[in-house]
Amino acid sequence: MFWSPQSVRRLVLGVMVVLVLQYALVGIVGVVLREPWPTLVLPAFQNVWDGDDELAVPRARLIAISSDSTSFEVPVDAVWSAVPTSQQAGFLREQCRPQTLSGTPRTERCTLPEARAWMRTQLQDRYPLHQIERLDVVWEEVFFNVNERTTAQAPRAQPTDTLRVPL
Structure with missing residues (x-):
């Protein structure tokens, strides 16, 4: 069979690692710059002002x-x-x-x-x-x-x- 249990575990683990890294990247970029639009994480819809003074x-x-x-x-x-x-x-x-x-x-x-x-x-x-x-x-x-x-x-x-x- 093409999908062995071991390859499925690796795939799930890899996706989880990518999601955690992506979430961390969004947090770091949000602190340094402005709140970025998400790729895999939905926006928090917080009161983040993104404009002039x-x-x-x-x-x-x-x-x-x-x-x-x-x-x-x-x-x-x-x-x-x-x-x-x-x-x-x-x-x-x-x-x-x-x-x-x-x-x-x-x-x-x-x-x-x-x-x-x-x-x-x-x-x-x-x-x-x-x-x-x-x-x-x-x-x-x-x-x-x-x-x-x-x-x-x-x-x-x-x-x-x-x-x-x-x-």
Whole structure:
């Protein structure tokens, strides 16, 4: 027979040695350089930053505009309390993002009449002393300095666009 038990053992042992060496090589290269893409080992999907010294994260802020032209920031929970906190950013990105940022009008669903009426009801229940006429969804890029060699700095925000939702 072509595959004797001894040759199978050698093959399995050889593969195991190669896997251990490959795993060690990935660890060494990951410490010295950046996390390499694996050949036989799947990525760890860790929070390994692989880029410049700044990390830009999109964020949406809700600004309510009253009939007397006063404005105030509204927590996302005030309008969408039924949406879990962990999913609110994704919800806003898919429902209340301007077409200029997303490239499609499908992300402006919160401007539909039914959605506007629902948001108006939510805001009236939460803020009964204010006559809110408009809700602005202000999108901004928040920049975090992720360079370990510098001292901690407060993140800076740069507005990118606003979706105005008349209520």
